[in-house]
Amino acid sequence: MTEPDRPRRSGLRGFGHDGPSPWTDLDRPPLDAATLRRDLLVAGGLWTALDVVEETGSTNNDLTARAKAGAAEGAVLIAERQSAGRGRLDRRWSAPARSGLFLSLLLRPTVPRERLGWLPILIGVSTAATVSRVAGVEVGLKWPNDLQVEVAGEERKLGGILTELTGEAVVAGLGLNVTLRESELPVPTAASLALAGAEVTDRGTLLRSLLREFAELYGEWQAAAGDPQASGLLPAYTARCSTLGRQVLVQLPGERELRGEAVALDTDGRLVVRTPDGGRQAVGAGDVVHVRPEPRTS
Template identity: 45%
Template structure:
């Protein structure tokens, strides 16, 4: 991995309100940015690391990546929208990632509800949103993503993972980061004015909709059925139930 160059900070110049900081190493960019949020960090703060040593997934799942092989970053927003609409923040990042990867590499990426970016059936990136309610009148959301860029297939942790390199696609991490931030801001601005405005775009790229699924629920129970849609609060609709991301452990293919 020594041949992979470090991020070129001078090439990371997204438009809009973003304030980007690159650090050599971080345990979790989400954890660090939430701490900064509690200290008053402004909306638009972005923390990028060359090497994330204690990455966080949903429900406390952890992961690590070797230095420089992935695009690992978190961003901070302070949206003034109804609380029931905050479930759209992860999908916003997912839509931004789909548009950015398609635009910079041509790969046909899709989304698996609630937080995976896919190429075909393999996982290219994971997304995690976390809330900071230290100021209840102005809650903040930190949303992070780890996107596999330069790993070979042998270097990926599981067979169900992939990377841009493994898919034969090549783009600089700087280019990809700028594209994600610009695509996110475009949708974020639209969503703040009309929280339902991005729902149709999400449904168009979500591969979970229309499939038979088995939903693993907390407590070891399961829900089987067809995922018939995603509602206006970004909840997955299965067997007459509306499930938020916090309601589920896993969503697997059903029989």
Template identity: 45%
Template sequence: MWTDLNRPPLDADALRKALVRGDGEGSAGGDPRAFWSRLDVVQETGSTNADLLARAAHEDCDRHVLLAEFQGSGRGRHSRAWVSPPQAQIAVSALLTMPGMSVGDMGWLPLLTGVAVVDAVRAVAKVPAELKWPNDVLIDGRKVAGILAEVATTTPDPAVVVGIGINVTLARDELPVPHATSLLLEGAEVTDRNTLVRAVLRAIADRWQQWHDTNWDVTDLADAYRARCGTLGQRVRAELPGGTELLGIATDIDTEGRVVIAPEGRADTVAVSAGDITHLRPVRKE
């Protein structure tokens, strides 16, 4: 029995029936047409990403999903901590193998995941979510979700564990940083985590299948990302590896998933593949 009625536990059996193929391990009578092969829910772990990576080192984990009610050592980009009270967040990782994909295109998987998360929370929670390059999800400029992808293997076929953290019912005094938010604080119509998990995992599956069916062509995926990316058109500061900084307008996302910036005072553009992006207020014209 849980003590907080506003934060009920995930229903692992119901999630398996909705999302997992019926002939897979842990399927619990799942739909044979479903995309995912296994789904587990644990009460507590350090990191769902780390757990799936460890599992993948000694068994076939393609399309495995792992959710945790509490994640004590969750990681974001650059090893930043991502924690929340138990059952107030969706902490989920999934391993996906991309047969025949070039290693150079693997970086599109976290961007695809961002598109899927935005679509799912827009459709179910009815909030105006958008992407901040490369893979943060914002609502009115505040971070509600983050995505971290880690390579499990590059041969014979690339396999990546992609982890997602979504703040669902965190109160304002529970937020990890001032610029964070939660679906509850943003007035979401739905904060039921079972409903949200189903929507997110189905959206990822649909996007992955579409990408696979084009033989990993990124044209449509890049268009979908651009359409949901709130970074485009913004004045931004890019903090680049090595401690350098770039100020300018974000003008595009190229076919390699890089953000293209038109630097202030220059006529050229710069494609940034790694770095922290901050959305800045426009410069006032006197």
């Protein structure tokens, strides 16, 4: 996908980077890395390192390499553009430079290993809460970890989350569309904050608020030993989950399908589906399609 032609300022250094970065789109200024470090890398806080790079293949891949080399918890890597971004089920995607927030976090949680599956849900809750508060756009969560907004009366995907375990560390990636234009959408079901009518699309403001919100919720979750109920994570997710109470088609591994009503999340973060025969089945992995109710006929 290519960006539309825009005026180019030669010789203008991008103040958000540690090297030259000419602006190719004046509506999309670069992030100010120095200011982000000053505001977020505070003594005793979660965040210990923050880097902004002009372009990379995948921030998750880059941060995984750092994790294997022994990097401390709290490293944040942000790319103004990813050329080989990855989503769930190894899906590939890309977006114009500086059109969103494309970042990865290095975490070394001390909770029981069986509760690590709650991390992408934690990131989803903190991101949705931040965007709703700062940008004035109501954000829902489609199970397990897609961010959704309403555009022109339709639910569309605003962003996604991918967490990967590497040794004792977790690398968590987040992609959030901020100023993506209609003509730049990779698929018609995608969206951006700008298209949803956001009050704020300044990426630096959003990023600072998002990382602070996540650090607070992560601390509470760790203090509760990863317990989703005691930490408040389960009720917070349930309140924003657009999947619950809906008829769904779950595409399971092995080309299997499950149809029914999404009725709850269990304590492992799995989606509980009530099947037409009245049974209940918990789903830990799968693609969920929200099924529109069929119109009633008289």
